[in-house]
Amino acid sequence: MEEIDKNTEQKILDAARSIFTNQGFAAARMDEIATEAGINRALLHYYFRSKQKLFDVVLEENLNHFYQSFIRILASDVDLETKIRNLVIAELDMLVANPNLPLFIIAETSRNPEMMIEKLNHIPIKQFFLQFMQVVNTEIEKGNIKPINPVHILMHIMSLCLFPFVGRPVFKHITGASQEQFEKLIEERKIIISESVIQLFKK
Amino acid sequence: MEEIDKNTEQKILDAARSIFTNQGFAAARMDEIATEAGINRALLHYYFRSKQKLFDVVLEENLNHFYQSFIRILASDVDLETKIRNLVIAELDMLVANPNLPLFIIAETSRNPEMMIEKLNHIPIKQFFLQFMQVVNTEIEKGNIKPINPVHILMHIMSLCLFPFVGRPVFKHITGASQEQFEKLIEERKIIISESVIQLFKK
């Protein structure tokens, strides 16, 4: 049952990703990471000199994973409505596979803004934002859609896609939903979310 | 400029709320809280014996503050559409005044589910959920609105209202918005959010 064929470095990174992503930097314990990786603290430091260095690797992985899920879709050669539908589906599929990613990024940014902003500058997320603004504004100028501040569209997409995962620990408690029911709900929401967003700008 | 007329216990609680709400339990430092309150560590422990005890008080305050913002509105004697508009406005006003509240509750629940679930049971939040389900289902039975799983409506409201605040640290970086611009955006969204939610069920 152990992941015997994986090399140790990978086992450490997997364990570190899991623990850091769930607990955040401050609450994570090196001992816990070592145990989860099936090794001891001495070996952990043999591979990664310090907690901060290990965290940096995990953080970089997570940031890349996060932004790559939606960066490509805008470039596709379809109308805005289809772009939105594709974006929502891709985003929700990524989130079902990585449900803790957004809370991790948001919480660490809140706890340590300077460091996170520095790291965020290493990925072209602002570029994505500008491209999105431009795509929408062009459609407005062409008269294809209703005039609206594109930021509202982006805020709608982000809110409706990300929040269910960010708020999942609380949501599941309030509603009493199982993991299965939660995922079924997300599947249903692919359509509902797209329609809500499209209604913001459809003539 | 100091808050000289406030008694020390209140100054400690204010500082603790600020630091715990921004940093979370694990990253918060007693020293930082003492300094923020304008006192020293010895006096901090003179008032609150331990970090955990101080945190518990802050947590209880925060939970009450959070749920009281939306618990009353459902009981009002107006149609569902008006209830939603009022709920969204009240919620966003509360959040502008307490922007870090939702992230605090969500992050702490994620980091320490057992403890938080125990605390959440002290406030009638599940009761609110059940009441909401019932209100919507009654409207559906009466034929006043389109049939829809009420959970989707609640998820829409929570996502659209809470996410901008939860994701604010990241959002402000991506868009480069100032605090002023952010609040102006939220003001605009009062209408946009209500419309999006109402469109889910309006015939």
Place this chain on the structure above:
DNA sequence: ATATTGTTTAACATTTTTGTTAAACTTTAA
């Protein structure tokens, strides 16, 4: 076979943070 690399054990050093205490001093209330 042997050298290298990976791994464990166990002890220990260091750092960080929390919690405690005694003594002196200040403010407030009786």
Place this chain on the structure above:
DNA sequence: TTAAAGTTTAACAAAAATGTTAAACAATAT
């Protein structure tokens, strides 16, 4: 004015977490 409560200082104790090391052993590659 005096006693009590509030506050600071400074030192220290205790706990928790990170980081280091040496010695022994295992696995693997040359």
